[in-house]
Amino acid sequence: MSDLEQFRQETRAWLEENCPDSMRTPITGFEDLYNGGRNPEVSHPDQVVWCERMAEKGWTVPHWPREYGGGGLEKAEVKVLGEEMSRIGARRALDSFGISMLGPALLEFGNEEQKLEHLPKIARGEIRWCQGYSEPNAGSDLASLATRAEDKGDHYLINGQKVWTSYADKADWIFCLVRTDNTGTKHEGISFVLFDMDQPGVTVKPIKLISGSSPFCETFFDNARAEKKNLVGEDGKGWSIAKYLLTHEREMISGFGAGPKKTVGQMALETIGADASGRLANSVLRQNIAQYQLDTMAFGATMARVGDEVKSGKGLGPASSIFKYYGTELNKRRNELNLAVLGEYALGWEGDEYNGGTVSRDWLRSKGNSIEGGTSEVQLNIVAKRVLGLPDA
Amino acid sequence: MALVLNEEQTMLKDAAAGFLAEKATVAHQRALRDEGDERGYSESVWKEMAEMGWAGIAIAEAYGGLGYGYVGLGLVLEQTGANLSASPLQSSVLIGASVIAELGSEKQKEEWLPAIASGNKLVTLALQEGNHHAPLATAAAAARDGDGWVLNGEKVLVLDASSADAFIVIARTSGSSGDEQGLSAFLLEAGSAGATVTARSMVDSRNAGLLALKDARVGAEQLLGEEGGAWRGLSRALDIAAIGLAAEMLGLSTEAFTRTVDYLKERKQFGRVIGSFQGLQHRAAELFAELELCRSIVLQALQGIDNDDDNLPLLASAAKAKLCQITQQVTNEAIQMHGGIGMTDEHEIGFFIKRARVAQHTLGDYNYHLDRFAQLGGF
Known part of the structure; x- marks a missing residue:
């Protein structure tokens, strides 16, 4: 038996024994994703048990090194673990910005002390993180951020405001872009610092969106304190970390477009019906849907092609620069088609007859996809300048 | 099959690009047109193409071909699209040979396929x-x-x-x-x-x-x-042909786009190059994104022929519809962004939009294939 096959059998046996039955059911909403933290939100007590067991094995972050709380698994083993988990329908034990965003940045840019301090707590779900990037006057033009960090010897004193801080009201710590120097260009003088949100100088206010409630917050700093040892990378060199992380975020957002199994076209047949030839009865809507499904198919092929190019050692080609733009625009189109296909039902806002208004709320929420993490216009600027080599105005 | 080219395919693509850029360019096509050549392609260049084995790229070795499959033929067609090189590659190699391979008896295949593969017969x-x-x-x-x-x-x-x-x-x-x-x-x-x-x-x-x-x-x-009982085999041959034409259009539209971006970097108005205007930059960036999608769907469809994919009809209509849509958009934008010079016969960009519309129409345009794509998708 090969080592990998043995690993598979051991993994299968361990999962059978340790994954609670309740954690083998499909997730029904965001509340079923377990984010950990000092005051974890739980929709089922088994979430805590499952996370603890998985963290014990290092399998909440199977690809991270063991000394940082990971599983130290090889790529092939991570794949086997994923396959065995989906075989029994096991949920991911822990989802968090710590895993998806800060972790990769610390592994890349953090010093040994920072890695040992923060990564294991992320892996075990003990500390929940949020991201302090955008400000009221620094959206698309993120580098013009103004939150000040004053050097006080062993710590920084932080004053300013962040906005669109996802889950700031639930997070324990923040990774934050601050300005430590005002003298150079706007990209210089930005630093990447980590600090505890549980202190008098930090105030958080949730934001209500057009879709209703939202994870977003405004976050205010009034003489908040960040220890010097929690400066990641060099003072004034935080922009390169920010860019690295934005790429991670853009890849996450472009993945939002994955739809349900039933195609829009099939959904439309049920609500609108077919003509004598079997075609969707409204030919204008039919064309819109067909074009959407065609583009979705071609976009899927493009993600697969870029993945295969990376695997074959060709590196990440220019095609990857369109993912964020195209993926989010597709998702907006999809949501508009949902409205067109479902009609009155799609306009419901509350009540069981409208399933709590999920269709209209998702539709409204999708409008933000092409704004957050770099607007579509900024993405097109990047393609025009960096890929096509068109000059600045 | 991974959506990347292997070494052999990359070499074939480079060889085709090199040969056509020398022997069968837009300038050659212009000369044939101006001479009123009824054939519309150069017999001697076609002979050279056949000698390199291109006429038999996708034909099985048993019938005198190279047996490289349709990914190989698609790569050559893409290059003929980029250079606007006219030849019987479409009529005889892509379409004629595919119909015979699908429908012909053993005797008919033995009679016709080697003759097509050698370039001696045009079907x-x-x-x-x-x-x-x-x-x-x-x-x-x-x-x-x-x-x-x-x-x-x-x-x-x-x-x-x-x-x-x-x-x-x-x-x-x-x-x-x-x-x-x-x-x-x-x-x-x-x-x-x-x-x-x-x-x-x-x-x-x-x-x-x-x-x-x-x-x-x-x-x-x-x-x-x-x-x-021709429909089954004919239908598959038509799917193959639609994918091959999509590959040609991929080369055509990519080249028209590249030429247009180059022009945006060179043409000056209001004291600066027009490529610095955001209105044009965003349109160019959108075309770039669409062309990346085109490249993926064409490669997936070409591989689908070689893999005997059950979904070949869907892949074929997806590739042809997408390439028709974007080829039309790219060639229209190419003329618009070239401005007045793009309207002149002297400039080469006009040759691209002319070939584009014929390739789009051949064996089903956007409307035909998007309708079919929807039908195959169950609606």
């Missing part, structure tokens, strides 16, 4: 009758006559009609418009009694023509496949 499909590609609406009649048939009807947009050695004529032996059953395919040699070819002058200045059939007699040995 073209005579299918379309009206203004639009509508294969099931075929009305040309094949009436029983002893052990053979008598063909009557008119076929338009027969590619390379005036240089073809033989036609594959699709005609009805039974059934009526819309029926799959009753369609038959016949191999009719050029110059046969009752078969008249009239060259037609098309916007891309290539060789397409009218084939008029008036009591043209074919024998039993000229029937390809079963009487009345």
Whole structure:
């Protein structure tokens, strides 16, 4: 038996024994994703048990090194673990910005002390993180951020405001872009610092969106304190970390477009019906849907092609620069088609007859996809300048 | 199969690009047009292409081909699109040979495929009758006559009609418009009694023509496949052909786009290059994104032919519809962004939009294939 096959059998046996039955059911909403933290939100007590067991094995972050709380698994083993988990329908034990965003940045840019301090707590779900990037006057033009960090010897004193801080009201710590120097260009003088949100100088206010409630917050700093040892990378060199992380975020957002199994076209047949030839009865809507499904198919092929190019050692080609733009625009189109296909039902806002208004709320929420993490216009600027080599105005 | 080219395929692509950029460029195409060459392509360049094995790239080795598959042929077609190189690659190699490979008997394949693979014979499909590609609406009649048939009807947009050695004529032996059953395919040699070819002058200045059939007699040995049962094989050959044309359009639109971006970097107005204007930058960036999608769907579809993918009809209509949509958009933008100079015959960009529309139309345009894509998707 090969080592990998043995690993598979051991993994299968361990999962059978340790994954609670309740954690083998499909997730029904965001509340079923377990984010950990000092005051974890739980929709089922088994979430805590499952996370603890998985963290014990290092399998909440199977690809991270063991000394940082990971599983130290090889790529092939991570794949086997994923396959065995989906075989029994096991949920991911822990989802968090710590895993998806800060972790990769610390592994890349953090010093040994920072890695040992923060990564294991992320892996075990003990500390929940949020991201302090955008400000009221620094959206698309993120580098013009103004939150000040004053050097006080062993710590920084932080004053300013962040906005669109996802889950700031639930997070324990923040990774934050601050300005430590005002003298150079706007990209210089930005630093990447980590600090505890549980202190008098930090105030958080949730934001209500057009879709209703939202994870977003405004976050205010009034003489908040960040220890010097929690400066990641060099003072004034935080922009390169920010860019690295934005790429991670853009890849996450472009993945939002994955739809349900039933195609829009099939959904439309049920609500609108077919003509004598079997075609969707409204030919204008039919064309819109067909074009959407065609583009979705071609976009899927493009993600697969870029993945295969990376695997074959060709590196990440220019095609990857369109993912964020195209993926989010597709998702907006999809949501508009949902409205067109479902009609009155799609306009419901509350009540069981409208399933709590999920269709209209998702539709409204999708409008933000092409704004957050770099607007579509900024993405097109990047393609025009960096890929096509068109000059600045 | 990974969506990347292997080493052999990359070499083939580079070799094709190099050869065509020297021997069959837009300037050569312009010269052929201006000379009024009825063939529309250079016989000597075609001979060289055949000597390099291109005419047999996708034909099995057993029938004298290279057996590289359709990914290989697609790569060469892409390069002919980029250089606007006219040749019988589409008519005879992509389409004619595919129909024979799908429908022909062992004897017919042995007779015709090696001849096509060597470039010695040019076999073209005579299918379309009206203004639009509508294969099931075929009305040309094949009436029983002893052990053979008598063909009557008119076929338009027969590619390379005036240089073809033989036609594959699709005609009805039974059934009526819309029926799959009753369609038959016949191999009719050029110059046969009752078969008249009239060259037609098309916007891309290539060789397409009218084939008029008036009591043209074919024998039993000229029937390809079963009487009345051509649809299955023909349909697959048409899918292959649509994908090959999509590959040509990928090369064409990518080149037209590259030339346009180059022009944006060079043309100055209001004291600066026009490529610095965001209005143009965003349109160019959107086209770039769409062309990346085009590249992926074409490669996926070409691999689908070689892998015998069950979803080939869907892949074919997806690739052709997407490439028709974007080729139209790219060539329109190419003219607009070139401005006045793009409207002149002297500039080469106009050649791209002319070939584009013929390739888009051939064997089904955007509307045909998007409709089919939706039908195959169950709605």
